[in-house]
Amino acid sequence: MKLSCVIPAHNEEECIRQTVEEIIAGLRDANIVFEIILVDDNSTDSTPQITEDLERSYPEIVVVHRAPPAGFGRAIREGLDRVTGDVVTTVMGDMSDDPKDIVRYFRAIEKGSDCVFGSRFIGGSVVKDYPPLKLFINRLANTFVRALFLRKENDITNAFKMYRREVIESCKPFLALYFNITVEIPLKAINRGFSITQIPIHWYGRKSGVSKLKIRQMGKKYLFTVLYLWLERLLLTDEIRGTRKQRKRIL
Numbered sequence: 001m002k003l004s005c006v007i008p009a010h011n012e013e014e015c016i017r018q019t020v021e022e023i024i025a026g027l028r029d030a031n032i033v034f035e036i037i038l039v040d041d042n043s044t045d046s047t048p049q050i051t052e053d054l055e056r057s058y059p060e061i062v063v064v065h066r067a068p069p070a071g072f073g074r075a076i077r078e079g080l081d082r083v084t085g086d087v088v089t090t091v092m093g094d095m096s097d098d099p100k101d102i103v104r105y106f107r108a109i110e111k112g113s114d115c116v117f118g119s120r121f122i123g124g125s126v127v128k129d130y131p132p133l134k135l136f137i138n139r140l141a142n143t144f145v146r147a148l149f150l151r152k153e154n155d156i157t158n159a160f161k162m163y164r165r166e167v168i169e170s171c172k173p174f175l176a177l178y179f180n181i182t183v184e185i186p187l188k189a190i191n192r193g194f195s196i197t198q199i200p201i202h203w204y205g206r207k208s209g210v211s212k213l214k215i216r217q218m219g220k221k222y223l224f225t226v227l228y229l230w231l232e233r234l235l236l237t238d239e240i241r242g243t244r245k246q247r248k249r250i251l
Contacts, residue, residue: 003027003034003106004085004165008075009051009093010041017050019095024058026099032106036061037079042070073181077174089162090185097160098202105162105199114194116162117186118201119155129205141222145183148230149190153198156186157222160201167194179218180225187229191236 005023009016020036027034038061040048048065055063064078076090087109091097105116120127121139130138138157145156159182171188174181190196 001033001087001106001110002085003032003102004083004088005034005036005102006039006076006079006083006088006090007036007093008039008041008072008079008090009043009047010070010072010075011043011045011047012093013043013045013047013050015095016047016093017054019091019093020054020058020061022095023091023099023102024060026103030103030106032103034060035083035085037064037082038062039064039066039075039079041066041072041075042068071177072179073174073176073184076181080168080172080174083165083168086165087162088165088168090159092159096204098204101160101199101201102162104201108197108199109162109164112195113197114164114167115186115189115196117153117155117196117198118158118160119153119198120158120201120203121154122198122200124200126200126202128203130203131205145187145226148226149187149233151190153186153196155198157182158203161186163189164194167192170194176221176225178221180221183222184225184229187226188232191229191233 007020020038023036038051038054040051040063051063055061062082064082066075066078080088087106089102089105091102101118105118108116119125142154142156146152146154163185167189168185170192171185174184176184
């Protein structure tokens, strides 16, 4: 199986090179066939030049320079449209995700899982330098999602996940333009009944650069996305029930 890593980057000149090179080293050591779709999302610093230099240095890298307007969801969507692998993962460009966890995700996929969700909040996970306010909001939001969808996974909002490519294709089209895509993809996968494995991961707060997630601006977008997917879940459930009733009548 071939792995496609989609890495969006907006003004990440201080950490994108190290992020990408550590991922490449980890995947090569694990003997995983891979590609990296590196999406420069309208950066105004030296990120575009760094990504182009990385592309020249590593044959596994494909760089995409996005036209305006910028948006994390837009960058992820464009990256997903370019993948050629059998398995797809989305990884942050700020060194917050551990390359070793990418390998662990991939091994879980090899064992048969359709999706692998990492959790920073179960036994065996490691979290460092998480801003207290963001941590509080994260726990509140994930508790709300778990209750609404009746799920055990407790870190749905985390962008770092892995999917078989057929999961991604079955969940398209994606509507989210911003960070709310981090809940749109996994909740669509849940609604469609794909198998999910949750494993503990390591997460490190960024040491350089500025976070692009603005909680106050994104709150309504997250809520809208969660609620429309909850409605989709109800409609899909009713559709399945209706199909079962029709089959019983035929029998």
